[in-house]
Amino acid sequence: MKRKLDFTSITASWFLPMVTAALAIVIFIADTVTDLEIAIAVFYVAVVLISVSFCHTRGVVLVSIGCIGLTVLSYFLTSNGSPHSGLANLAISLTAIGATAYLALKMASAEVAAHEARAHLFHIARITTLGELTASIAHEINQPLAAVVTSGSASLRWLGGQPPNLEKAAQAVERMVKEANRASDVIGRIRGLAKKVPPQRNRLDINEAVREVIILIRSDIEQNNITLRTQLSDGLPSVYGDRVQLQQVILNLILNAIEAMIKVGEQKRELLISSMKENSKNVLVAIHDTGVGLEQGKPEQLFDAFYTTKQEGMGMGLTISRSIIETHGGRLWVTPKVPRGAIFQFTLPAANKKVRAVQGRSAT
Amino acid sequence: MIFVIDDDRSVRESLDDLFSSMGLEMRSFGSTQEFLQSERPDAPTCLVLDVKMPGQNGLDFQDQLEKLNIHFPIVFITGHGDIPMTVRAMKAGAVEFLTKPFNDQDLLDAVQFGLEKDAVRRREIAEFAELRERFATLSSGEQQVMALVVQGRLNKQIAVDLGVSEITVKVRRGHLMRKMQLKSLAELIRAADKLGMSSAAK
Numbered sequence: 001m002k003r004k005l006d007f008t009s010i011t012a013s014w015f016l017p018m019v020t021a022a023l024a025i026v027i028f029i030a031d032t033v034t035d036l037e038i039a040i041a042v043f044y045v046a047v048v049l050i051s052v053s054f055c056h057t058r059g060v061v062l063v064s065i066g067c068i069g070l071t072v073l074s075y076f077l078t079s080n081g082s083p084h085s086g087l088a089n090l091a092i093s094l095t096a097i098g099a100t101a102y103l104a105l106k107m108a109s110a111e112v113a114a115h116e117a118r119a120h121l122f123h124i125a126r127i128t129t130l131g132e133l134t135a136s137i138a139h140e141i142n143q144p145l146a147a148v149v150t151s152g153s154a155s156l157r158w159l160g161g162q163p164p165n166l167e168k169a170a171q172a173v174e175r176m177v178k179e180a181n182r183a184s185d186v187i188g189r190i191r192g193l194a195k196k197v198p199p200q201r202n203r204l205d206i207n208e209a210v211r212e213v214i215i216l217i218r219s220d221i222e223q224n225n226i227t228l229r230t231q232l233s234d235g236l237p238s239v240y241g242d243r244v245q246l247q248q249v250i251l252n253l254i255l256n257a258i259e260a261m262i263k264v265g266e267q268k269r270e271l272l273i274s275s276m277k278e279n280s281k282n283v284l285v286a287i288h289d290t291g292v293g294l295e296q297g298k299p300e301q302l303f304d305a306f307y308t309t310k311q312e313g314m315g316m317g318l319t320i321s322r323s324i325i326e327t328h329g330g331r332l333w334v335t336p337k338v339p340r341g342a343i344f345q346f347t348l349p350a351a352n353k354k355v356r357a358v359q360g361r362s363a364t
Numbered sequence: 365m366i367f368v369i370d371d372d373r374s375v376r377e378s379l380d381d382l383f384s385s386m387g388l389e390m391r392s393f394g395s396t397q398e399f400l401q402s403e404r405p406d407a408p409t410c411l412v413l414d415v416k417m418p419g420q421n422g423l424d425f426q427d428q429l430e431k432l433n434i435h436f437p438i439v440f441i442t443g444h445g446d447i448p449m450t451v452r453a454m455k456a457g458a459v460e461f462l463t464k465p466f467n468d469q470d471l472l473d474a475v476q477f478g479l480e481k482d483a484v485r486r487r488e489i490a491e492f493a494e495l496r497e498r499f500a501t502l503s504s505g506e507q508q509v510m511a512l513v514v515q516g517r518l519n520k521q522i523a524v525d526l527g528v529s530e531i532t533v534k535v536r537r538g539h540l541m542r543k544m545q546l547k548s549l550a551e552l553i554r555a556a557d558k559l560g561m562s563s564a565a566k
Binding site for chain 1: 372375378379381382384385421464465466468
């Protein structure tokens with residue numbers, strides 16, 4: 001069974017095992033020096049429970065066996081008290097440890113299954129979103145390809161001249177190489193978003209993540225006569241997270257903004273994407289649109305699963321986006337924009353020591 | 365001179381490669397705004413215009429040029445053109461509508477055709493201007509005679525119409541043919557047609 005599906009371990013890997021071992025030793029000593037009537041060994045369940053958070057299945061089983069061994073050892077080492085009640089206590093402790101280990105492992109596996117299901121859902125949502133982008137992506141690939149074809153024809157003409165102009169031909173070929181690389185970069189980014197990989201957290205520059213998304217969706221924005229403005233602050237602290245999932249959120253929010261603006265007809269359509277430091281701990285990304293705005297009174301409803309205002313929406317986009325942001329230790333919310341439109345904003349904790357605590361907490 | 369307006373730098377650069385390999389002169393702009401602000405040389409011109417651009421799209425720009433009385437032949441290039449788009453462009457007088465990636469020869473042919481079309485248009489404009497200049501040198505009497513001649517009136521009838529002698533009509537007619545540098549009645553009628561005189565006479 002895979003543990004820590006979501007997270008590379010950030011919390012120092014030796015800390016929890018040390019605490020657990022120390023606790024086991026304390027319990028063992030207490031259990032040995034006290035009378036047999038006192039079932040201190042029941043506290044080994046704490047050791048088993050803690051071990052679940054850093055051990056794989058086999059490790060938890062080993063820890064439980066160790067605890068059982070220590071309990072039995074204490075029973076023989078303890079001289080005070082009635083052996084009968086001691087035996088009864090021994091049975092209680094062993095049953096408790098065994099049952100705890102069993103239940104803890106069950107729970108852990110259920111959590112992993114839930115995690116996998118969620119990751120799967122995120123992936124499906126991502127693919128669906130990419131599906132909406134095909135026209136834009138086709139344009140972003142077609143454009144450099146067109147340039148390759150044109151420069152290629154030009155270089156053939158330079159080479160076919162009498163005498164051939166090698167310098168000019170080489171210049172055109174250089175452009176072809178550059179443009180082919182550009183097309184291949186676009187494909188690489190889409191593959192990155194479409195691939196099904198376990199989530200992984202890395203330090204990343206949120207502005208760069210935003211820019212990459214914009215490249216994919218730019219043509220959609222332009223085609224709908226939307227003016228795009230970006231105000232990405234320089235010198236933002238990096239954030240810690242899964243690039244693909246965060247880009248999924250950004251993509252989703254931008255697509256929602258575009259759809260909201262298409263609905264308002266020919267009025268001025270402006271999309272503003274900004275990033276800034278919210279405070280010393282958080283980075284804030286905001287997507288402003290001049291679309292239809294929010295329904296009176298119930299902006300939070302937007303984030304409910306299966307709530308949708310679109311003809312062909314599943315109603316999962318914002319639910320999933322919020323879930324992604326929250327597992328990253330951030331918040332996602334919406335406010336109306338005056339005079340028209342909406343502002344979707346999310347925060348992410350800046351990658352520093354504070355982030356560790358957040359990561360540790362949400363690491364299940 | 366070829367003007368390319370496309371927001372994508374790679375397209376501009378590759379077109380520069382292509383046109384310069386054919387020895388054609390080209391200048392490129394990232395937006396229609398940039399193009400309007402630039403100075404345009406006094407030479408046959410063809411516009412290569414991207415349909416989809418941020419800000420103003422190519423089709424709207426085509427309309428705007430019409431309103432500004434700028435009549436360059438336009439070759440449209442687009443990433444994905446649809447039928448309504450093509451119809452609109454062609455109806456508004458586009459020379460050609462090409463989908464990227466396009467065949468280089470198709471583009472060169474279209475541009476070549478556009479340049480020739482513009483050269484013809486420029487020549488016609490020049491001729492018209494010259495004709496008007498000559499017409500302006502005619503006296504009002506001569507202009508009157510010219511108007512009546514092209515209506516098919518005989519000298520005798522014109523003399524009656526204007527209340528002058530037939531000799532005077534003949535003299536004015538001689539003068540006007542000389543001033544307009546025309547040799548025959550047929551030429552005179554063609555010139556009057558170009559000047560839009562048939563309606564002005566009434």
